Amino acid sequence: MTKILYFNTVVGTFYIAQGMQGKYYPMYEDERFDAYDNMFDAIEALAYxxxxxxxxxxxxxxxxxxxxxxxxxxxxxxxxxxVPD
Incomplete structure (x- = not known):
């Protein structure tokens, strides 16, 4: 799992990470959520x-x-x- 994007908030950092099979995962600190086929869908999932x-x-x-x-x-x-993975 490689963290590729991040966004800092007052309560911690959100990440978009890419897994070994090419899927993208929204993350909060070290907690990983659902897999998405592209980073744009992962970003939108966190935002909406x-x-x-x-x-x-x-x-x-x-x-x-x-x-x-x-x-x-x-x-x-x-x-x-x-940023460490």
Whole structure:
């Protein structure tokens, strides 16, 4: 699993990672979600899908990526360089 894009929020970092079979995965910190055929679908899933169950690692409260400003366009993300997998 290789993290290729990231977006920082006040509660932690979201990633788009690519698996060994070429699928793309939205991630929050080290938690991986559903696989997508392309990175654009993975980005849109994080930006619009309210079905992800995320818990704040310190507070234990549920998080909704749609409320955290996760961008739906690749231009809002940064390329991972030197980010450990």
């Amino acid at each position: 899908d309210t079905s992800f169950t995320l818990m704040h690692p310190e507070m234990g409260d549920p998080l909704d990526p749609t409320d955290l400003g996760v961008p739906d366009d690749i231009s809002g993300w940064k390329v991972c360089e030197g």
